[in-house]
Amino acid sequence: MADTKREIERKYEAAAGDELPDLTRVGGVSGVLDKGLAELDATYYDTADQHLAASSITLRRRTGGDDAGWHLKLPVSDGVRDEIRAPLSDTVPETLAALVRSRVRDAELVPLVRLRSSRDIRHLVDADGNLLAEVSVDRVRAQRLSGGTGTAEWTETEVELADDGDPAFLDKVDKKLRKAGLRRSSAPSKLARALEETSEGTGPPTAAGPQQPPVTAGDHVLAYARAQRDAIVELDPAVRRDLFDSVHSMRVATRRLRSTFRSYDKVLDRGVTDPIADELKWLAGELGIDRDQEVLTERLMAALDELPPSLLSGPVRDRLDTWSQGRRGGSRQRLTDVLDGKRYLELLDALDTLIADPPLLKAAAKDPAKALAKAVRKDFGKVAGLVVQALDLPSGHDRDVAMHEARKKAKRTRYAAEAAAPALGKPAEALVKAMKSLQTLLGDHQDSVMAREALLELSAEAYAAAENAFTYGVLYGREEQRAAAAEAALPETWQTVEKEARV
Structure with a gap:
């Protein structure tokens, strides 16, 4: 021990x-x-x-x-x-x-x-x-x-x-x-x-010092990719030790890498990066087996805490706890087995190889101010299209889907802007901030969608067990209000994003 x-x-x-x-x-x-x-x-x-x-x-x-x-x-x-x-x-x-x-x-x-x-x-x-x-x-x-x-x-x-x-x-x-x-x-x-x-002239090993300042578009993309590779490796012991936020942080690093490969497909050959991206998606999935369920349970428990006692009917907390435990598919040992497994170690080796011998395309040698900005603008255009689509749709399933897709594209644009920020400066930094704000709004909306789906499932289970389902309805109504508030705030938020996002 x-x-x-x-x-x-x-x-x-x-x-x-x-x-x-x-x-x-x-x-x-x-x-x-x-x-x-x-x-x-x-x-x-x-x-x-x-x-x-x-x-x-x-x-x-x-x-x-x-x-x-x-x-x-x-x-x-x-x-x-x-x-x-x-x-x-x-x-x-x-x-x-x-x-x-x-x-x-x-x-x-x-x-x-x-x-x-x-x-x-x-x-x-x-x-x-x-x-x-x-x-x-x-x-x-x-x-x-x-x-x-x-x-x-x-x-x-x-x-x-x-x-x-x-x-x-x-x-x-x-x-x-x-x-x-x-x-x-x-x-x-x-x-x-x-x-x-005691090195006898060979010199001791040294930690990787500062890299040469990036010059080309490829240099900037690789610097960002290298930072995410390093984050995964460095977070590994923390994940094994179950330190606070370590699993989430490693998961974010995998997402940043996948987004980088897709956003900068004119810089890095997707014939090489796509198989690695698939493995990163697998790793993110393993890291998130229980995390998403924990976040959803915390949201519902917090909502229960906000209700006055007069609106609590039946064994709601016990049922929520039982439901949450039943939906958890992972364990600490499962995650440790993943990190000890051949597939994960081969992924780390593949990332090392990519960083050491990057599959650079023609655009990698170009001026970063142009090549990186072009990629960021392309990602931003996808976000814009989805937001406009969501604003044109009535409330309901189709709008929920459009807002969720916009959230995912906002993340990718944010990560692309992060990679470009050292080359593009304040415009990229402003876009990172704007995308983070948009991502937060859209994320709260999506969390509400997931919470309402869970509450419908919980209320059905409660009804089948002859329990009072009133409280689930109250919580569902409050989640509807939170979603409506996010949808109402989206036009103004988007106007602000468009003003601040000039890359």
Whole structure:
């Protein structure tokens, strides 16, 4: 069983003979407790071509200290990482191997570097004895295990914030350490420094730095596609950990990619992208198996909460809950199986290949200001046609369908404008904002359509069970009002969109 700890720390370079300054003079610190010396022995694992190190991810097996075991560290932001722990074992635990699968794919994880550290530990505590931060002076000995035979030694100081501590406290400690002559480490981790100093001239792997500024239309489209590919890979561990909004965010990345392939079919050959788009559609479907049902249930439950007690008749909440559970077709294990499956990993490989060797067409070499704007205008024209069609139709099924189709095209236009924004500037940015506003209005209308369909189904079930169906009718009427309000607002919203959308 793995557990997670949010790690917020700063590292400083120090000479072997450097002494820590008097940290009792740091604001808020009432005492510095000597916690003794710990001998730590850690072996870091990676693929032969160091995919994890290139993504600033570390996976290690460590003995010694009070947290012996396997540790996987995933970057969150500068100086912040999530450390996921698993018990000590001889092989990489599957719980941790799964979290790096989107990076590793089918490659083997092998011992890369061994770090042995003598850690002199101090605890900074407040007046009540509560831990504020742990300060350690580490004397590190690094040995390369694969990809070289080099060794290195250095001394560094590490300051790790206590759980739930205020990150601003680290600024106070930082000021004191810098005044004493210490400087922030240029390496983000011990492993990064070990790889640099034991590389024997080959150089350590580095995370993908900034790409060259896009010049052509193809450059801009590929930059956007690359960002979505990266998002899918980076969100994979979060989805496996069931972190908030991770499934939705990965699903959006798949939709952005599919939309990009379709909008810019004059830039990227659809003979290559269509099969990948089909797989992205499959993945989005797997990610959304339960998500759409959850959103619909939350809407209906919220509507129930708004009703006065006098309008609640029968076991409405219980029936809604039973209905919702019965319509759920997925599970956490099902989604994990998808992410571990061959089909998903082959999709990631296909995306890598597309980015590395893009199927560029003639328009890819053109001026982005013209080629991208043309594609965006084409998508916008489709939205306009559907909105005009919806406005010309009477309320009912046909208008509902037209508004739903307009919503989907508004999303595609928004994503196309996002990809074009670096080249087109403010006009594209204004279109993104306008499409988002339109999408919100049309989305609320479509949610109302789905809610009314669900309420008809629920009321039929209630009637068959000899339950009072009055409340479902009340909710249906309110959803009709919400849909009517969205339809009434559409003309004015569309006028605003047309004024703001000038690409």
